[in-house]
Structures are given as C-alpha cells and as structure tokens.
Amino acid sequence: MIRVAVIGGGQSCEHEVSLASAASVAAALDRTSYDVVRLTIDPHGTWLDSGNRPIGLAGAAHVLRSCEVVLPVVHGPRGEDGTLAALCELAGLPYVGSGVGAGAIAMDKWVTKLVAEAVGLATAPGVVLTAATAPTYAWSHPVVVKPVAAGSSHGVTLVDRPELLDQALDAALALDHRVLVEDVMTGREVDIAVLARPDGSRLVSPALEIVAEGLFDHDTKYGGHADFRVPASLTDAEAKGIEDAAVAVFDALGCRGVARVDFFLTAAGPVLNEVNTMPGFTAESQVPKMYAAGGLSYPDLLDLLVRDALAAPAPCG
Ligand SMILES: Nc1ncnc2c1ncn2[C@@H]1O[C@H](COP(=O)(O)OP(=O)(O)O)[C@@H](O)[C@H]1O
Ligand SMILES: [Mg+2]
Incomplete structure (x- = not known):
C-alpha cells in the first residue's frame, strides 16, 4: 500500500x-x-x-x-x-x-511566451500592462485581454471594439497586477499533453481539439457545452508540428510529471497559447481524455504519475 x-x-x-x-x-x-x-x-x-x-x-x-x-x-x-x-x-x-521553477514560469503567461519564442515557437504578439501603464495603451485592432497568471478563463475578454477595453483591463487587473494584451489568433484550438518518464523519455498524448463558438470562456469550459474532439483530426504534419512544439516548450521550461500544452493551429502553423503544469484532472478533463484515447485509462495514468514520482524523487530546482 x-x-x-x-x-x-x-x-x-x-x-x-x-x-x-x-x-x-x-x-x-x-x-x-x-x-x-x-x-x-x-x-x-x-x-x-x-x-x-x-x-x-x-x-x-x-x-x-x-x-x-x-x-x-x-x-x-x-x-x-x-x-x-x-x-x-x-x-x-x-x-x-513540475518543480518550483517550471511551475512558477509556466504560471506566468508572459515569461512562458519568452521561453517558447527562444526555442523557436510562435506565440501571439502582445504587450504587458500594469494599472500604471494601462491608460497609455492605444487600441488599434481586436485583442484578447487576460491576466498574466490566472486560469479557467477568469478575466479573459475579447476586445473587438474600443469601448470594451477599459472594462476588460479592469477585469484582468482585478485578478493580477499584470495583464497581457494579445493579438487575436484565428485558428483551431488544439491541446496536447506531455508526460515525463523517469528514464527521460516523453509520453505524448493524442491531441484534442476544442470546438467552441468564440473564446473558450469559463461558461463553455464548465457549463457542459465544451465540445472536445479527441483525437483531433490532424494531418500527420500538423500532429508532428504540435507534438514537437509541445515537447520543446515542456523541456525548455523544465516541466516534470504531466503538463497540458495549448495551441492555436493557424494557417501559419501552431502558435503556443499556454502551458498548464497542473491541468484540469477530472475523468472528463482534457488530459485524462487525451491519454484515454491513446489507450491509457484514467486510473492507469494516475498510477503512472505516482509511481514515476516515487521512482524519481524530485531534484531541487
Ligand atoms: N490571443 C488569443 N487569441 C484568440 N483567442 C484567445 C487568445 N488568448 C486566449 N484566447 C481564448 O481564451 C481562452 C482562455 O485563455 P487562456 O489564455 O487559455 O487562459 P486560461 O489560463 O484562463 O485558460 C482560450 O482557450 C482561447 O479560447
Ligand atoms: Mg487556457
């Protein structure tokens, strides 16, 4: 036991x-x-x-x-x-x-973008604002406003008209002292999971596509209306592009255990949205569903994670 x-x-x-x-x-x-x-x-x-x-x-x-x-x-x-x-x-x-460092960096959507770009991944162009700098921001095109560190779509707003900007900034600043203002990415939302084994190998799940009207917002996520397609219907080249990008950012951040890596699949290729080092983990959540589609059941996924943690006690850092 x-x-x-x-x-x-x-x-x-x-x-x-x-x-x-x-x-x-x-x-x-x-x-x-x-x-x-x-x-x-x-x-x-x-x-x-x-x-x-x-x-x-x-x-x-x-x-x-x-x-x-x-x-x-x-x-x-x-x-x-x-x-x-x-x-x-x-x-x-x-x-x-994940350990202290990877957890902290991945929680910070801005720093995650810097790390991802440093290893050659595309991310949505954006700027960071604070309560002090927000009033100087001049809206010129549709953007997504979101807290640098939050989750479950809290404080995330699509601003497609300038009069929506102030309210969106206030909502994001209520959750974090820094907010990201990003260009709107158009494409499919495709997520994938990466799991680090103690021998250094990576177990990559089949990808999952989220089909939602507009933003994948809080109500869609938890109101039972999220439409997950798993495995996502991808060409071999699309699947490989997403797998390679997910492993690259997982490793650059130094993640351990399992992480969910979220992308927009645009006409120009995959664009990294964010990395979740402790993603939703109910039986109906994305990561368990993705591994289940690959033949690894939810109880077996948990068993693997716990046994791997015991086999390779976390090094400091
Ligand atoms: N730059 C963007 N372009 C288009 N949609 C976005 C962008 N950023 C976020 N979204 C939408 O908002 C949702 C929530 O944003 P996300 O950054 O994933 O925050 P959270 O950590 O709360 O999940 C995404 O799943 C996506 O639907
Ligand atoms: Mg998200």
Whole structure:
C-alpha cells in the first residue's frame, strides 16, 4: 500500500475546479494499491483534513509527513505556480508534477511566451500592462485581454471594439497586477499533453481539439457545452508540428510529471497559447481524455504519475 496525499482546493479563482479535480483523482486511485489521504486548502488558505476540519499548515505538514508521495491537484496561483512543489521540496516528499521553477514560469503567461519564442515557437504578439501603464495603451485592432497568471478563463475578454477595453483591463487587473494584451489568433484550438518518464523519455498524448463558438470562456469550459474532439483530426504534419512544439516548450521550461500544452493551429502553423503544469484532472478533463484515447485509462495514468514520482524523487530546482 502506498500512502498518497491528494491536495485540492486552493486560494485562486480556480478553487472549485480544483475541488472537482481532486475529488475525481482521489476516487480513481486504485484502492488495492493506494491508501488515499485527502487534504483541502479552503479559499482563505486554511488547510482542512479529510473530514474538512481545519488543521492549519502545521497539521497538514504532520499529515503530509505520514505519506510517501504527494499528488497536488491545485490549479492556479498558490498551487500550480510552484508553491506546493516548494512545500513538498522543503518537507523532503516526492510529489507528482513540475518543480518550483517550471511551475512558477509556466504560471506566468508572459515569461512562458519568452521561453517558447527562444526555442523557436510562435506565440501571439502582445504587450504587458500594469494599472500604471494601462491608460497609455492605444487600441488599434481586436485583442484578447487576460491576466498574466490566472486560469479557467477568469478575466479573459475579447476586445473587438474600443469601448470594451477599459472594462476588460479592469477585469484582468482585478485578478493580477499584470495583464497581457494579445493579438487575436484565428485558428483551431488544439491541446496536447506531455508526460515525463523517469528514464527521460516523453509520453505524448493524442491531441484534442476544442470546438467552441468564440473564446473558450469559463461558461463553455464548465457549463457542459465544451465540445472536445479527441483525437483531433490532424494531418500527420500538423500532429508532428504540435507534438514537437509541445515537447520543446515542456523541456525548455523544465516541466516534470504531466503538463497540458495549448495551441492555436493557424494557417501559419501552431502558435503556443499556454502551458498548464497542473491541468484540469477530472475523468472528463482534457488530459485524462487525451491519454484515454491513446489507450491509457484514467486510473492507469494516475498510477503512472505516482509511481514515476516515487521512482524519481524530485531534484531541487
Ligand atoms: N490571443 C488569443 N487569441 C484568440 N483567442 C484567445 C487568445 N488568448 C486566449 N484566447 C481564448 O481564451 C481562452 C482562455 O485563455 P487562456 O489564455 O487559455 O487562459 P486560461 O489560463 O484562463 O485558460 C482560450 O482557450 C482561447 O479560447
Ligand atoms: Mg487556457
């Protein structure tokens, strides 16, 4: 029996999404192999035990120390951004997923673009604004405004008329002190997952296409209207272009565990949108669906991630 801690919740706007991911992960871990211990971080940052009783960080550390491995399923800032990886590193516990550096960089959509461009990937041209510089921005063409670090489409707005700009900037600045203003990419939205094995090999999933009207916004993501096509219908050249680009940015960021790499497939080729180092992880989420399409079931995917984390305890950095 492997005692595994599954952490969910968190203080970001993706709290509810993480609760769903963590509940689904905990339910799917095979009980003949795993003794599952649940920990939840409430929206105020209070740690709760498996009975949802407040135990504080010290209590959580005590529980974590009784476990052999940690599966942090917290999306967004103060979770996916390296903070939970840091806690596990300091506690000396193996954990599933990216380390501190990769988590922090991938959480930052601006820095991710810089890294991606440095290894030859295309990204949407854009600028970073703050509350101080936002008033100087002169709208000249349709753009997407979004927080540098958020998720689940919170604070993301398509601004196709100048009068929508101020409200869009305010919505994004309410979630982050930096916002990205990007050119609108036209093309299919195609996502793919990359999983790092301890021997250095990469297990790349079949790609998935999201078919949505307009932006893949929060309501479409979680209102049950998202239309996933998996495997995505791609030519061999398109599939290879996306696979190679996904592995290149995964490796450049130094990701571990599994990450979902999201692209716009434009007429000019794949354009990287973002990298999620702790993507949605319910049985119906994209990453489990993508691997399932490749023949790796949801429980087997979780088993692989946990066993790999145990086989290759995370190095620092
Ligand atoms: N530059 C862009 N051009 C066109 N659509 C975009 C652009 N940026 C974001 N979107 C749309 O908004 C959605 C959410 O934006 P994204 O950057 O993925 O934020 P989140 O981290 O919240 O998922 C994307 O799935 C896509 O549909
Ligand atoms: Mg996204």
